[in-house]
Amino acid sequence: MNETNWGLENVSVFFGDTRALQDVSLTLEPGSIVGVAGGDGSGKTTLLRTLLGLLPPSSGVVNRPDGDEVGYLPTGSGIYPDLTVEENLKFAAGAYGVRGDDYRSARDELLTRTGLEDARDRLGGNLSGGMRQKLGLAMALVHRPGLLVLDEPSTGVDPVSRSELWRLVSDAARDGASVVMTTTYLDEAGRCDAVCVLDEGVVLLQGPPKELVADIGGSVGETTRRPDTPYAWRRGASWRMWSPDDFKSSGVRSVVPDLQDAVIVAALRRRHESGGVAA
Amino acid sequence: MMLADAGGVSKKFGDVTAVDGVDLSVARREVVGLLGANGAGKTTLMKMLLGLISPTAGHVQLFGETITPNARKRIGYVPQGLGLYEDLTVAENLQFVARAFGVDFPQLGDLEARKDVLVRELSLGLRRRTAFLGAMSHRPELLILDEPTSGVDVIARSALWDTIRAAAESGAGVLVSTHHMEEVDQCDRLVVMAGGRVVLSGTMGEIVGDSVSGTERTELFERRFAELTVA
Numbered sequence: 285m286n287e288t289n290w291g292l293e294n295v296s297v298f299f300g301d302t303r304a305l306q307d308v309s310l311t312l313e314p315g316s317i318v319g320v321a322g323g324d325g326s327g328k329t330t331l332l333r334t335l336l337g338l339l340p341p342s343s344g345v346v347n348r349p350d351g352d353e354v355g356y357l358p359t360g361s362g363i364y365p366d367l368t369v370e371e372n373l374k375f376a377a378g379a380y381g382v383r384g385d386d387y388r389s390a391r392d393e394l395l396t397r398t399g400l401e402d403a404r405d406r407l408g409g410n411l412s413g414g415m416r417q418k419l420g421l422a423m424a425l426v427h428r429p430g431l432l433v434l435d436e437p438s439t440g441v442d443p444v445s446r447s448e449l450w451r452l453v454s455d456a457a458r459d460g461a462s463v464v465m466t467t468t469y470l471d472e473a474g475r476c477d478a479v480c481v482l483d484e485g486v487v488l489l490q491g492p493p494k495e496l497v498a499d500i501g502g503s504v505g506e507t508t509r510r511p512d513t514p515y516a517w518r519r520g521a522s523w524r525m526w527s528p529d530d531f532k533s534s535g536v537r538s539v540v541p542d543l544q545d546a547v548i549v550a551a552l553r554r555r556h557e558s559g560g561v562a563a
Numbered sequence: 564m565m566l567a568d569a570g571g572v573s574k575k576f577g578d579v580t581a582v583d584g585v586d587l588s589v590a591r592r593e594v595v596g597l598l599g600a601n602g603a604g605k606t607t608l609m610k611m612l613l614g615l616i617s618p619t620a621g622h623v624q625l626f627g628e629t630i631t632p633n634a635r636k637r638i639g640y641v642p643q644g645l646g647l648y649e650d651l652t653v654a655e656n657l658q659f660v661a662r663a664f665g666v667d668f669p670q671l672g673d674l675e676a677r678k679d680v681l682v683r684e685l686s687l688g689l690r691r692r693t694a695f696l697g698a699m700s701h702r703p704e705l706l707i708l709d710e711p712t713s714g715v716d717v718i719a720r721s722a723l724w725d726t727i728r729a730a731a732e733s734g735a736g737v738l739v740s741t742h743h744m745e746e747v748d749q750c751d752r753l754v755v756m757a758g759g760r761v762v763l764s765g766t767m768g769e770i771v772g773d774s775v776s777g778t779e780r781t782e783l784f785e786r787r788f789a790e791l792t793v794a
Contacts, residue, residue, distance in 0.1 A: 323716025324687035442600035
């Protein structure tokens with residue numbers, strides 16, 4: 285088990301004049317899962333690529349272990365469709381120099397834990413989305429990496445496979461790995477020990493999910509009609525709204541906010557208070 | 564009248580029963596979430612509702628009658644891949660759709676400034692917006708959406724749901740296929756499929772209770788989902 289904290293210190297990445305990441309710091313501790321959340325174009329993948337050493341930062345420091353101490357699950361799982369489940373695993377193990385008894389014990393353990401034993405001879409291309417992601421994760425774990433990097437592991441994965449993936453990732457963290465994963469879904473980010481929400485390359489919110497919700501500031505309320513404020517968003521058939529004050533006199537019902545509300549409030553405030561941010 | 568109504572509908576492909584005696588309806592002004600693992604039968608069911616494949620047994624009706632080619636004009640469909648022409652601009656994509664349906668070019672709203680941009684150069688959020696505008700330009704009475712807000716940031720997601728909700732409030736019925744809690748939470752009621760059957764239907768409150776929130780709610784939902792869908 286490593287006792288090193290990997291991560292980024294004040295990292296900025298520019299592509300020409302375009303800012304992809306600005307002044308992002310992220311600490312990855314052994315045993316903990318950090319979620320990097322944001323939409324398309326927020327800088328999530330740039331962050332992972334910088335952390336993996338695939339992209340040099342324009343400024344700042346990247347603390348990263350040697351390549352063979354990193355396990356990486358790319359988007360879309362990165363498995364080989366023309367190889368069987370077992371061949372995929374063996375190929376990944378070979379790339380990291382895991383051979384012989386070490387390989388066989390890692391293989392048997394991972395096939396059991398992913399529930400893929402019965403599928404060991406199936407071609408990667410014939411697996412369901414959830415099974416592909418589990419195989420991709422097994423390939424990322426086969427050399428017992430100290431740093432596990434997962435790019436949108438649960439996109440397109442059904443809730444059952446998603447909870448199985450979470451169990452595997454939690455087990456890896458419990459065994460001492462530092463885990464960082466990207467997600468576009470805040471209900472998923474809410475399950476991480478800490479979350480870093482990116483918006484157009486800058487950190488919108490960062491910290492343990494419960495703290496981010498507790499520190500929302502002001503009040504979140506719910507109404508059935510579109511409120512006359514820019515700080516309003518949809519939640520099912522109702523509207524939610526934020527106000528720096530409470531709603532006592534306005535007839536708006538106060539609700540207990542969640543991480544989704546906290547992120548929307550921060551994003552709306554950034555747009556309306558910093559003045560003129562491109563959509 | 565139900566906008567979409569499947570009664571005891573089944574579909575077999577050879578020996579494989581993809582959909583097995585399913586009842587599903589979508590009424591005006593409601594947003595129905597359709598959930599299920601890969602292979603649960605969601606896509607086959609949606610294809611039958613779209614009139615693309617015929618059921619082996621049971622009936623499917625749209626707008627109160629057996630599916631006719633005319634019914635297609637009253638449906639708006641946004642597939643997961645969005646179905647846009649990447650090498651055409653936003654305006655050209657929408658013009659193409661408007662002509663196909665014989666309707667006026669839609670109001671672009673916040674896409675106005677990007678109307679001459681090629682679709683492949685747009686952010687995913689704006690591509691999704693363009694696909695929505697195209698699918699809704701003929702004012703469909705039934706909207707069928709596959710993971711409609713996947714991959715976009717919270718503000719874009721909120722704007723897309725605002726559009727979906729506005730369509731429902733003006734009388735459309737909406738069927739949304741999804742895997743994610745944030746979308747599930749936007750639906751009025753849910754239909755969960757497993758092994759070709761409906762294993763659960765009801766509101767989110769009925770399924771996990773109204774008292775839990777946040778991560779606990781997600782985990783409870785996943786547990787409930789797993790109990791019902793793993794054979």
